Amino acid sequence: MSVHASIERHAAGAAAKSRTGPGALARCPDCPVRPLSICAALDCQERMELERIARQMRILPRAMLLMQDMRSDAVFNVTAGLLRLYRLSPGGQRQIVGFAFPGDFLGLPADERYGFSAEAVIATTVCRFPRRAFLAFADRHGRFSQALHDAAARTITLAHDQMMQLSQRRADAKIAAFLLAMRTRWARVQGASFTVPLPMGRQDIGDYLGLSIATVSRTLHRLAREGLIHIVPKGVHIFDPQHLKQRAAG
Amino acid sequence: MSVHASIERHAAGAAAKSRTGPGALARCPDCPVRPLSICAALDCQERMELERIARQMRILPRAMLLMQDMRSDAVFNVTAGLLRLYRLSPGGQRQIVGFAFPGDFLGLPADERYGFSAEAVIATTVCRFPRRAFLAFADRHGRFSQALHDAAARTITLAHDQMMQLSQRRADAKIAAFLLAMRTRWARVQGASFTVPLPMGRQDIGDYLGLSIATVSRTLHRLAREGLIHIVPKGVHIFDPQHLKQRAAG
DNA sequence: CGCTAGTTTGATCCGGGTCAATGCTGGTGG
DNA sequence: CCACCAGCATTGACCCGGATCAAACTAGCG
Numbered sequence: 001m002s003v004h005a006s007i008e009r010h011a012a013g014a015a016a017k018s019r020t021g022p023g024a025l026a027r028c029p030d031c032p033v034r035p036l037s038i039c040a041a042l043d044c045q046e047r048m049e050l051e052r053i054a055r056q057m058r059i060l061p062r063a064m065l066l067m068q069d070m071r072s073d074a075v076f077n078v079t080a081g082l083l084r085l086y087r088l089s090p091g092g093q094r095q096i097v098g099f100a101f102p103g104d105f106l107g108l109p110a111d112e113r114y115g116f117s118a119e120a121v122i123a124t125t126v127c128r129f130p131r132r133a134f135l136a137f138a139d140r141h142g143r144f145s146q147a148l149h150d151a152a153a154r155t156i157t158l159a160h161d162q163m164m165q166l167s168q169r170r171a172d173a174k175i176a177a178f179l180l181a182m183r184t185r186w187a188r189v190q191g192a193s194f195t196v197p198l199p200m201g202r203q204d205i206g207d208y209l210g211l212s213i214a215t216v217s218r219t220l221h222r223l224a225r226e227g228l229i230h231i232v233p234k235g236v237h238i239f240d241p242q243h244l245k246q247r248a249a250g
Numbered sequence: 251m252s253v254h255a256s257i258e259r260h261a262a263g264a265a266a267k268s269r270t271g272p273g274a275l276a277r278c279p280d281c282p283v284r285p286l287s288i289c290a291a292l293d294c295q296e297r298m299e300l301e302r303i304a305r306q307m308r309i310l311p312r313a314m315l316l317m318q319d320m321r322s323d324a325v326f327n328v329t330a331g332l333l334r335l336y337r338l339s340p341g342g343q344r345q346i347v348g349f350a351f352p353g354d355f356l357g358l359p360a361d362e363r364y365g366f367s368a369e370a371v372i373a374t375t376v377c378r379f380p381r382r383a384f385l386a387f388a389d390r391h392g393r394f395s396q397a398l399h400d401a402a403a404r405t406i407t408l409a410h411d412q413m414m415q416l417s418q419r420r421a422d423a424k425i426a427a428f429l430l431a432m433r434t435r436w437a438r439v440q441g442a443s444f445t446v447p448l449p450m451g452r453q454d455i456g457d458y459l460g461l462s463i464a465t466v467s468r469t470l471h472r473l474a475r476e477g478l479i480h481i482v483p484k485g486v487h488i489f490d491p492q493h494l495k496q497r498a499a500g
Numbered sequence: 501c502g503c504t505a506g507t508t509t510g511a512t513c514c515g516g517g518t519c520a521a522t523g524c525t526g527g528t529g530g
Numbered sequence: 531c532c533a534c535c536a537g538c539a540t541t542g543a544c545c546c547g548g549a550t551c552a553a554a555c556t557a558g559c560g
Contacts (some may be wrong), residue, residue, distance in 0.1 A: 169547090249340035250343070451537095465516055466539095524539070
């Protein structure tokens with residue numbers, strides 16, 4: 001199966017009709033996630049220069065954007081949707097090392113090959129930059145390089161947060177911490193909200209937290225029974241974040 | 251208790267007597283870990299410029315180098331010894347998010363504050379750079395900036411590796427993976443070796459892998475009983491890395 | 501309407517946590 | 531040189547939470 005299976009490509013400007021309806025691909029000036037992304041470090045002029053090497057891509061649910069150990073020939077900026085980032089252990093099980101939200105930057109590993117695989121959880125759009133041209137651009141623009149480094153540092157912090165979750169012994173603490181983390185990350189994109197979307201399946205949550213699918217389900221329902229959350233299709237309501245924080249602390 | 255308690259400071263050149271005996275502090279030209287560190291990206295001229303803002307420090311065992319959430323006023327390059335990097339969860343337990351080996355670079359978080367605490371496991375020496383001056387230097391030298399970014403990317407990969415270990419369900423898989431990882435990291439410093447040093451205590455290993463001290467001990471001895479390793483004071487011998495790899499796979 | 505993939509829920513088992521006792525080692529002082 | 535002590539490591543006994551297996555249930559969707 002090809003890596004870029006069921007991915008549609010568009011030139012950045014091609015589908016731009018200054019519509020914001022579903023399926024529209026915004027050009028840089030209308031980019032909905034610019035303030036969240038590394039592009040926030042660019043001025044109008046520089047953005048136009050960067051846009052010249054960008055191509056927008058749509059990725060259908062379950063389609064793969066990039067694959068672990070393949071040559072990194074492109075880097076990406078997520079503009080909408082959600083990706084799961086995962087590695088496969090030699091033993092064959094999947095560890096989800098993170099989720100990529102709108103505004104997140106992807107695909108610059110230490111060596112020449114991607115460090116994980118990425119596939120769309122829901123319909124997703126990304127800006128694709130050829131790696132060489134992107135690095136050349138970064139080299140010419142110090143502030144942008146700085147933004148890249150900040151993004152890497154944020155990734156490290158998120159990785160450490162996830163370690164804290166993984167090392168929690170009790171399942172309810174893991175789930176509580178997970179829900180709060182998801183709330184925080186969606187808040188960056190959509191603003192604070194009562195309902196926390198969980199577009200990923202139970203299997204994904206389990207592979208992220210190191211729990212079985214059964215325990216994820218059971219624990220969510222236990223938290224619901226205790227009145228801390230309310231389970232809705234593809235998401236939860238969080239009634240009492242404070243109390244949930246207490247649970248996350250263990 | 252003060253953060254820099256029981257830490258001795260030395261000007262970079264002060265203790266340099268071109269000795270390499272215990273207690274000697276090498277100047278940059280004699281730096282034992284330069285090829286492993288970010289300084290490898292510098293030529294002789296640039297190294298001298300960077301050395302001017304560096305100060306060597308010795309850190310005694312159990313002394314703290316930096317503390318989570320404190321303002322990051324300096325960054326560090328480890329030249330000898332070993333540090334444990336950890337965060338404390340709100341629940342009060344310690345998660346070791348990594349160990350810093352000779353050649354490792356420390357202390358550039360996303361925001362202005364350190365993301366974790368670092369303390370010496372054994373007697374350790376580091377190069378200390380004032381943060382501002384260091385960033386200014388990096389800004390002037392593109393290749394060095396690049397090296398910094400590579401270091402960050404390697405940190406991310408290591409964090410993902412650790413997630414794989416943490417998410418392993420069986421303790422013997424975690425321990426096996428841990429031993430192999432330690433072997434690899436020491437190999438960068440000392441060259442490949444039959445004996446893998448484990449200067450950290452069982453509690454550290456447990457807090458790194460999300461295991462209790464009892465399980466760490468039991469599991470090590472089970473692996474020893476099965477002939478895969480031999481336990482020595484402050485370390486292990488690895489007889490059969492292949493077989494151990496199999497165990498790590500789960 | 502029936503199929504499929506995902507989710508919930510129950511029953512059972514086992515690995516690792518916890519608690520506690522014992523053993524070991526290196527450092528200190530008589 | 532040896533007795534003692536403190537900190538760490540080892541080992542045993544017991545118990546609990548989450549994995550596993552399996553069955554029932556639900557929601558999309560052709």
